[in-house]
Amino acid sequence: MKPTHHTAPRTRTLLATALAALLLAGTGCSSKAGSPGSTADGADGIKTGPGVTGKTIRLGALTDLTGPYATLGKSIVQAQQMWADEVNARGGICDRRIEIVVKDHGYDVQKAVTAYADLSQDVVALPQVIGSPVMAALLDDIERDKVLTFPQAWAASLLDRDAVQVLGTTYDIDMIAAVDFLTRTKGLAKGDTIGHVHFEGDYGANALEGSRWAAKKAGLKLAGQKIKATDTDLSAQVSALRKEGVKAILISAGPAQTASLVGVAASRGLKVPVVSSAPGYAPQLMKTPAAPALAAMLNVVSAAPAVSSELAGVRKMVAAYKKKYPDSLVDSGVLSGYSAAQLMGTDLKKACENGSLAREDVVKAHRSQSGVDVGLGTAQDFSDKAQPANTSTYVHKPDAKAVGAAVNVEDAHTAPGVEQYLASRTP
Numbered sequence: 001m002k003p004t005h006h007t008a009p010r011t012r013t014l015l016a017t018a019l020a021a022l023l024l025a026g027t028g029c030s031s032k033a034g035s036p037g038s039t040a041d042g043a044d045g046i047k048t049g050p051g052v053t054g055k056t057i058r059l060g061a062l063t064d065l066t067g068p069y070a071t072l073g074k075s076i077v078q079a080q081q082m083w084a085d086e087v088n089a090r091g092g093i094c095d096r097r098i099e100i101v102v103k104d105h106g107y108d109v110q111k112a113v114t115a116y117a118d119l120s121q122d123v124v125a126l127p128q129v130i131g132s133p134v135m136a137a138l139l140d141d142i143e144r145d146k147v148l149t150f151p152q153a154w155a156a157s158l159l160d161r162d163a164v165q166v167l168g169t170t171y172d173i174d175m176i177a178a179v180d181f182l183t184r185t186k187g188l189a190k191g192d193t194i195g196h197v198h199f200e201g202d203y204g205a206n207a208l209e210g211s212r213w214a215a216k217k218a219g220l221k222l223a224g225q226k227i228k229a230t231d232t233d234l235s236a237q238v239s240a241l242r243k244e245g246v247k248a249i250l251i252s253a254g255p256a257q258t259a260s261l262v263g264v265a266a267s268r269g270l271k272v273p274v275v276s277s278a279p280g281y282a283p284q285l286m287k288t289p290a291a292p293a294l295a296a297m298l299n300v301v302s303a304a305p306a307v308s309s310e311l312a313g314v315r316k317m318v319a320a321y322k323k324k325y326p327d328s329l330v331d332s333g334v335l336s337g338y339s340a341a342q343l344m345g346t347d348l349k350k351a352c353e354n355g356s357l358a359r360e361d362v363v364k365a366h367r368s369q370s371g372v373d374v375g376l377g378t379a380q381d382f383s384d385k386a387q388p389a390n391t392s393t394y395v396h397k398p399d400a401k402a403v404g405a406a407v408n409v410e411d412a413h414t415a416p417g418v419e420q421y422l423a424s425r426t427p
């Protein structure tokens with residue numbers, strides 16, 4: 001499909017070349033032993049099951065190291081391994097050493113299903129599963145196997161499952177917060193049109209639920225543009241949104257799509273505010289030709305603070321990560337992965353105190369906790385499986401000079417309307 005407005009081919013080529021660098025390849029390793037579903041009492045009186053022996057607690061990661069979220073996957077894997085190393089240096093959890101088995105699915109659902117079938121034989125929990133499409137395919141298996149899972153996906157369709165915990169906010173809440181931010185700070189008024197470019201599938205669909213609800217409440221018109229994860233040139237979408245006369249644009253996609261959208265929009269004179277979901281921004285974007293436009297036009301809504309935050313826990317984590325992985329960028333994936341691992345550690349310690357590291361008892365220990373704060377953002381409430389663990393969001397903006405190439409613009413707060421929206425969704 002050809003764009004209706006002229007675009008310099010060289011600009012698009014530079015963007016495509018630079019964005020290709022975002023896909024950092026990696027390799028995963030696995031090990032498998034034991035009998036799934038069996039439980040036994042250890043020598044220390046602790047009940048065990050798949051993934052747990054008298055000496056080890058084995059966790060699993062289904063990640064993307066070679067697909068559209070390769071940068072995120074690498075950061076999360078490294079951050080969670082750093083957590084495991086720190087825990088093991090202190091003697092482990094329940095006098096057991098933490099091991100993390102990593103499998104790369106490359107954002108391919110079938111590969112992820114195959115990998116889960118193998119990995120789930122001998123892990124007690126999954127502190128990382130990347131991708132809404134992957135989680136949608138695995139939900140029933142995870143629930144059947146009672147494997148406590150923290151997805152790196154935030155669709156509301158993942159709620160209301162005992163074994164699956166969406167950490168922080170869901171995509172719809174983020175977009176309600178985004179619309180609130182635009183109306184408060186960017187001068188949007190009743191009758192204005194905003195665009196929403198979103199991935200197909202649960203990620204984009206759930207984000208669109210939030211933006212539609214918020215736009216209607218604010219008296220705004222919404223122009224949606226659905227895209228695929230493989231779409232990296234958003235010229236056609238920019239043309240369509242320009243025809244709609246949008247005053248701002250929401251995007252719920254990946255970093256490559258965000259950079260293309262903002263870069264093309266700026267080159268065509270559509271210099272309107274753009275607000276992204278957290279998965280749509282990565283610090284590597286500030287080394288692409290789109291960087292000036294991103295700095296001028298983009299904000300990011302996230303359940304977590306920017307990694308440049310002055311929070312003591314975040315600063316400590318950043319310093320440790322830089323020391324352990326000096327050649328790696330610190331991005332939001334580092335904070336997201338490390339926070340998930342810390343929260344998983346809290347659950348495992350609670351389960352140990354209760355006398356059982358069997359899968360179903362780790363899930364029970366998790367659901368018994370509310371107000372869990374590991375010092376990396378806002379507290380999490382795990383007691384109601386039907387609700388997000390939090391409703392508070394931060395707003396960031398790109399800053400090439402900051403750690404993680406982003407800084408906080410607004411601290412955590414629950415946007416007006418969120419509680420009303422959640423109440424309207426409750427049966």
